[in-house]
Amino acid sequence: MTTPSYTFNARFSPPGIRDPMGHADPTGRTDRVFRHPDHKFEWTTEEFSTWCAIVSKEWGYTVEAGCIGYALDKDPWGRDKQLGGASQVAAFERMDDANSKRKRERRTRVVFAALEKKDPHRLVVTHHFAAHPQAGRPHQxxxxxxxxxxxxxxxxxxxxxxxxxxxxxxxxxxxxxxxxxxxxxxxxxxxxxxxxxxxxxxxxxxxxxxxxxxRPKDSWSAARTSQHEEIVEEVSMEEDLNQDQEHPLCxxxxxxxxxxxxxxxxxxxxxxxxxxxxxxxxxxxxxxxxxxxx
The missing domain is CATH 1.10.10 (Arc Repressor Mutant, subunit A)
Known part of the structure; x- marks a missing residue:
């Protein structure tokens, strides 16, 4: 399973300053500013790893948690390792020993018992995601x-x-x-x-x-010019220019x-x-x- 990383959002602003251009938590459960309006929650890496450890123990699983989606650019304040990737990922593996099976049976009974006492679900909001105007209308x-x-x-x-x-x-x-x-x-x-x-x-x-x-034109031309000066000094500037124009990468x-x-x-x-x-x-x-x- 994957989930957005709130920790990663710090990349968008200097240390100690929260990015004001995000989106307020739509659930109202926190005062956090999320990076996308469609996100219903964004956990820190500590919150995610803690939750994974708890549920895996309760349900008889092992879990390995980490991050994916690392930024291509280096963080100006050297926080790349600390902030991790844009998304957090956890791989759960079920344990089938007798003790783990008993845990799952016990937790399943608790969950179903709680559901019987809850009110029926009600529709809170509907989102309609329209197709992009260019859908089905490609360019050449x-x-x-x-x-x-x-x-x-x-x-x-x-x-x-x-x-x-x-x-x-x-x-x-x-x-x-x-x-x-x-x-x-x-x-x-x-x-x-x-x-x-x-x-x-x-x-x-x-x-x-x-x-x-x-490669950029200037660096390529400079490299070729230097090479010609060292190897074939008698080559004229005009001949060198013509040769550059004929090269497939110039x-x-x-x-x-x-x-x-x-x-x-x-x-x-x-x-x-x-x-x-x-x-x-x-x-x-x-x-x-x-x-x-x-």
Whole structure:
């Protein structure tokens, strides 16, 4: 089981100061400011571990608690280890010895007895989560491919999971809520290689940016200039410039230039994709899927 970590919220403000931009506890049980309006409670790591220890002992389980969802950026005040991850996770394992079985039987009788004395549940509030306006209305493959490349370059990674890409830079919105379109974009894009992992869900499949992440133009040019000065001093500045322009990772092969310099097949694919989107056929969106942002 997982639950939000209130301890993690301290990352959003300096030590000793509570982030005023959050959301008040909607249950009124605490004066805490939660980080998301849909959260009904947020426990500290100590509260969560204490609760896990108590219930596991009462019901005859062992438990291992920890955190997931660690921040990519370092905390400016050095609290990374102290604040942990955004979510807390606990893995409970049932013990089947005679004593543990008796504990569960006893606790079950207590729970059912208490339920008989409680008033029936009543509806407190209803939430309606409407589909995103772009659900079922994807952008063209070229735009989706460009967004994927920006994510690779922005994160400085050459290999990313499909799930990581899906929840970044509005990729889900560009895909109209269909992860199948993200996968199709990767298969059609000559700079990306999709790796399907047998037995794994699609979110764990990986995409590789062929050729790696492009280094900034200035550092690349400086490195090449230094190399030419040491090895081939007689090379002229004009020849060096021409060679830089021809290199596949230099500025002459920018993202826009690459997108517009594909083969006829690529251009035909774009036109075909646009036609499919305009006509609403060919992608299998009989029932539009909502886009979720987390």
């Amino acid at each position: 493959l070229e735009e989706i491919g460009a967004a994927l490349l920006r994510t690779f370059e922005g994160w400085g990674e050459s290999v990313l999971r499909v799930e990581d890409l899906w929840f970044s830079d509005d990729t889900a919105i560009l895909c109209g809520g269909s992860v199948e379109l993200l996968i199709e974009t990767a298969e059609r894009d000559s700079r990306l290689q999709l790796r399907r992992i047998p037995g794994q869900r699609k979110g764990n499949w990986t995409l590789e940016l062929l050729g790696g992440v492009q 500025s002459g092969n920018s993202l826009d230039a690459w997108n517009n310099s594909g083969t006829d097949t690529w251009r035909e694919d774009n036109n075909w994709a646009g036609s499919c989107i305009d006509n609403g056929v060919g992608w299998g969106w009989a029932t539009p899927e909502p886009v979720h942002n987390y």
